[in-house]
Amino acid sequence: MSDSHAMETPLAVEHEARPELRHHFADEQQQRNAASLGMWWFLGTEIMFFGGMFCGYLVYRRMYFTEFAAASRTLNLPIGAFNTVVLLCSSLTVAMAVRFAQLGNRKMQVRMLLLTLVFGLAFLGIKGKEWGDKYKEHHIPTFNHYNVISGEGALTNVKGNAELLGLDKITDPVKRQQREAEIQQRTKIFYSLYFALTGMHAIHMIIGVGIFIVITWMAHKGRFTPEYHTPLEIAGLYWHFVDIVWIYLFPLLYLIDRRGA
Amino acid sequence: MANHSEHVASARLYWLIWLALIICTVLTAYVATVDLGKFNTVVALGIATFKATLVALIFMNVKHTSEKMTKAILISAVAWLLLLLFLSLADYSSRLAG
Missing domain, CATH: 1.20.5 (Single alpha-helices involved in coiled-coils or other helix-helix interfaces)
Incomplete structure (x- = not known):
């Protein structure tokens, strides 16, 4: 950020030799820093946005821990872990795409971006399969057929859940019914938070895929050079952020209490 | 003319970070099945924070910005x-x- 440079260039004149450099910036580095800083500000607001939901999750998890743990066990752990790996791979390819842009390798840049899109869509597909399973198990909290007491999605189908929820010790049928109604209501809160959190994350993924389709097209057209690849860089920041949200969602939703599983 | 102060990380570093993230994911899924009492949650969040830090520092370039x-x-x-x-x-x- 050299002031001397700004001094010798008339301020209102575009940098004709450098079409990407807007006239209100002194040099490329200042322009790049401003763009990246803008994205970081946005990500700061995103932390607060997801933070509210994480906070609601923590408060209810503390209140209804056993019910949350029992419901968490119905989520598909191997698939959840696999999806985490898929997302981490997409973060690697994004980081690599930025690196190839820095090195001026257009071909590898486009390849890495296409791989990113494949990983991103694979994540969404797997997530959709999980949601479909939840529908079949009657675990969608807004539908009238929500049922975690009997049928295919009964919590007690999972090993150790009857003991965890204390259902194995209740012999009196009236007391059992009361406890089951309580479980039904409290796990509904878990599944509501599960769908709100994974749903919001998925919306961010869909937006991310949309952004990266444009970025891939720009990369294909050779728009990014070692001197200028800011759109790719800040789109990458967004992608990594969405990855970080999932890094926290995975243990918080899938791994509440898997001891002895 | 262009200001080349931008930090270019080595491909090897990115692969190592990726490998560490994958290992941590497998580790956290495995450790969750082991009974550590109250520490199960602490370990799970600790591993998640470690992973998030790696992504932020290296992939998001916070370390060299x-x-x-x-x-x-x-x-x-x-x-x-x-x-x-x-x-x-x-x-x-x-x-x-x-």
Whole structure:
């Protein structure tokens, strides 16, 4: 950020030799820093946005821990872990795409971006399969057929859940019914938070895929050079952020209490 | 003419970070099945925070960014988040004790 440079260039004149450099910036580095800083500000607001939901999750998890743990066990752990790996791979390819842009390798840049899109869509597909399973198990909290007491999605189908929820010790049928109604209501809160959190994350993924389709097209057209690849860089920041949200969602939703599983 | 102060990380570093992230994912899924008492949650969140830190520092280039304000924004955003979480938990823990 050299002031001397700004001094010798008339301020209102575009940098004709450098079409990407807007006239209100002194040099490329200042322009790049401003763009990246803008994205970081946005990500700061995103932390607060997801933070509210994480906070609601923590408060209810503390209140209804056993019910949350029992419901968490119905989520598909191997698939959840696999999806985490898929997302981490997409973060690697994004980081690599930025690196190839820095090195001026257009071909590898486009390849890495296409791989990113494949990983991103694979994540969404797997997530959709999980949601479909939840529908079949009657675990969608807004539908009238929500049922975690009997049928295919009964919590007690999972090993150790009857003991965890204390259902194995209740012999009196009236007391059992009361406890089951309580479980039904409290796990509904878990599944509501599960769908709100994974749903919001998925919306961010869909937006991310949309952004990266444009970025891939720009990369294909050779728009990014070692001197200028800011759109790719800040789109990458967004992608990594969405990855970080999932890094926290995975243990918080899938791994509440898997001891002895 | 162009200012080449941008940091270019080695491909090897990116692969190593990726490998560490994958290992941590497998580790966290495995450790969750081991009975550590109250520490299961602590370990799970600790591993998640380690992974998030790796992604932020290396993939998001926080470690080598030329913009000093990035760190200020990140630290303040995380600080406000922790304030929200800790004060809310303190509130609910004390009001609905038992």
